[in-house]
Structure formats: structure tokens, C-alpha cells
Amino acid sequence: xxxxxxxxxxxxxxxxxxxxxxxxxxxxxxxxxxxxxxxxxxxxxxxxxxxxxxxxxxxxxxxxxxxxxxxxxxxxxxxxxxxxxxxxxxxxxxxxxxxxxxxxxxxxxxxxxxxxxxxxxxxxxxxxxxxxxxxxxx
Amino acid sequence: xxxxxxxxxxxxxxxxxxxxxxxxxxxxxxxxxxxxxxxxxxxxxxxxxxxxxxxxxxxxxxxxxxxxxxxxxxxxxxxxxxxxxxxxxxxxxxxxxxxxxxxxxxxxxxxxxxxxxxxxxxxxxxxxxxxxxxxxxx
DNA sequence: TACTTGCTTGGAGTGCGCTCCAACCTTTTA
DNA sequence: TAAAAGGTTGGAGCGCACTCCAAGCAAGTA
Numbered sequence: 381x382x383x384x385x386x387x388x389x390x391x392x393x394x395x396x397x398x399x400x401x402x403x404x405x406x407x408x409x410x411x412x413x414x415x416x417x418x419x420x421x422x423x424x425x426x427x428x429x430x431x432x433x434x435x436x437x438x439x440x441x442x443x444x445x446x447x448x449x450x451x452x453x454x455x456x457x458x459x460x461x462x463x464x465x466x467x468x469x470x471x472x473x474x475x476x477x478x479x480x481x482x483x484x485x486x487x488x489x490x491x492x493x494x495x496x497x498x499x500x501x502x503x504x505x506x507x508x509x510x511x512x513x514x515x516x517x518x
Numbered sequence: 519x520x521x522x523x524x525x526x527x528x529x530x531x532x533x534x535x536x537x538x539x540x541x542x543x544x545x546x547x548x549x550x551x552x553x554x555x556x557x558x559x560x561x562x563x564x565x566x567x568x569x570x571x572x573x574x575x576x577x578x579x580x581x582x583x584x585x586x587x588x589x590x591x592x593x594x595x596x597x598x599x600x601x602x603x604x605x606x607x608x609x610x611x612x613x614x615x616x617x618x619x620x621x622x623x624x625x626x627x628x629x630x631x632x633x634x635x636x637x638x639x640x641x642x643x644x645x646x647x648x649x650x651x652x653x654x655x656x
Numbered sequence: 657t658a659c660t661t662g663c664t665t666g667g668a669g670t671g672c673g674c675t676c677c678a679a680c681c682t683t684t685t686a
Numbered sequence: 687t688a689a690a691a692g693g694t695t696g697g698a699g700c701g702c703a704c705t706c707c708a709a710g711c712a713a714g715t716a
Contacts, residue, residue, distance in 0.1 A: 399692085399693080400692090400693075401692070401693085410674085410675075411692095411693090412674075412675055412676070413673085413674065413675080415694090415695090416673085416674065416675085419696095429693095431681080431682055431683085431693085431694095432681090432682090432693085432694065433682080433692090433693050433694075434693085434694090446639070446643075449636045449639045449640070450636075452632055452633070452636045453633065453636050453640070456672080456673095457672075457673065457674090458672090474647055477647060478644060478647040478648070481640055481643055481644050481647070482644060484640060485637065485640045485641070485644065488633050488636060488637050488640065489637070491633060492630055492633050492634065492637075494590055495590070495591065495626050495629060495630050495633070496630065498587045498588075498590045498591050498626060499623065499626050499627070499630075501584070501587045502587070502591070502619055502622060502623045502626065503623070505584075505619055506616060506619050506620060506623065509612055509615060509616040509619070510616070537662085537663080538662090538663075539662075539663085548704085548705075549662095549663085550704075550705055550706070551703085551704065551705080553664090553665090554703085554704070554705085557666095567663095569663085569664095569711080569712060569713085570663085570664065570711090570712090571662085571663055571664075571712085572663085572664090594702080594703095595702075595703065595704090596702090
């Protein structure tokens, strides 16, 4: 996300080192979850203060922002970890990263279609309750 | 589903009593899951043969069809059980059932919107990989 | 009769994504 | 200096939705 900047917070509020609880407040994740993300390899290397406390950067926040989007798609965490691994490996993984994103894109489109069709069933059913209002049907 | 008939199988293949493995084959659920559905109260009363084996009816299949739709919406099983309970309670719960379905409908619409917006981010990212193909960005 | 297949049950186990605990350390406030 | 607030770790626990196991019963075939 170094090219496409996150725009969820005003530039005035930005600084370059955030504590874990600040990041928790900004992202809506818990501190537990942030530590867990780091443990499972879903975060790039996170800086530490001289006493060993985590100090997150803008870059980390952007990454978490993107991870949040991937999470919203329903992508399994294991796949996100795989993607994070590809990012760590460097430029030669661009093709594979793109492929992963494109597969995710297809999944999202399919899921939208699936939801649309269930919506149709739901509407039929709701109509049914609206007009018939009786009987023992489900 | 006594009014709106399921149309997923040809009428010729219909009979009025199905074993658990037949239902598993028809629905894609496992026999384990079907028994579990019954245990947790997600099924209406299921008939038994003289030896105690389950004999599912067309009505059961229609119900499972509908439950499958609810599952696709992402509705928690506990909520489906609640809906099933309302059906068992009788006609006076029509209003509540309808409300539950309408809430689900709103959830589905919201989820579709959410997916659409993540799709936009995904497309930006894919474009980025397509046009820049370099650097150390995520 | 012996074997295979398919069903029954209560209860235990699994995989996922967190979520929390205990014990301890550092920093800030009174 | 004392207390409170917030950070660290490895590992245990939780809720969900299944998924499977063991032991046993019933029906069909060689």
C-alpha cells in the first residue's frame, strides 16, 4: 500500500510509531489479535522500542487495512499468510500474488451471485408471508 | 415450502420416503450433519420406519433446501433453529418469522455491498500489479 | 450360518479464528 | 516510593459448525 495510500484517517492524525493499543483502536482489532497476526506470519516485521514493545508504522496500518479487506472477502487466514509470505519474498512473486488476488476476485464475484440468488428466495418467502399469512408451510 | 415447490429434482424421481443416505446424496449434506440438524432442533419431526430408521419426506427435503439457502446467507445455525422453532409453534408466529427473514434480507444486502466495496479495492490492487510490476509495496 | 451393508445412539474430536490467562516487565502518575 | 496502566510471552480455552467414533441393531446375500 505504498502507492495507493489509505485515506481512512486525516493526515493531521498521523505519526510514525503507534503502540499496540493505538493500532487496536484504529483498526478495530484487539491487541490479542494483532499479536496473533504477527505470530502466524501475517504481519511484515514489526519494529520494537528499546524496551521491546511493538511500534507499528503507517505502513503496518496500511497493511492491516488491506488485510481487513481480504478478511471481508472471506479469504481464510492461511491464504492471507501465504500472500504475506509472497510479499516478504520479494518482487519475483508479483505474478503469483496477482494470481492469488485474481482468484479471490473470482470468489468474491461468485459469492455475490450466490447471495443474489438467495436474496431472490428470501424475497419469494417474504412475499409469501405477506400475501398468504396462513397455513402450515415453512 | 408446501406452496412454493422445490424444482431441483424432476418429479419422476420423487417418492415419499427417503433414507438418510439418500437425503445425504440429494442435499450434499452428510448423514452426520442430518442427524445433528435433527438433534439441535433444526428439523421438523422426522418419521421413522418400524425398525427406528429415519424416513425423510419431500417436505423434509424442501425444508432442507430452504435451510441450505439460509446457510448460504451466512445466517448462524442458532438463528435457523430459532426460525424452525417458530414454524413448529404455528401460525401465530408468522409476523416474527417474517421479521426474521426481513432482517436476514437486510444482512444479505449489506453483505453484498461490503463485497462490492472490497471488490473495488481488489481491482485497484490487481491493476497496480498489472501496471507497475515492481517495488516493494504490499 | 456367516458376512456385508447400512442404520442407530451419546459423546468425543476437529479446524478455524480468535480470545484469554498467568506471570512478569516497563512507564507514567500521585 | 507506591500504585496503576499498559506492555511482553507461551500456551490454554472458546464458540461455531460440523465430523467422527464405538458399540450395537437390522436386513440382505452366499
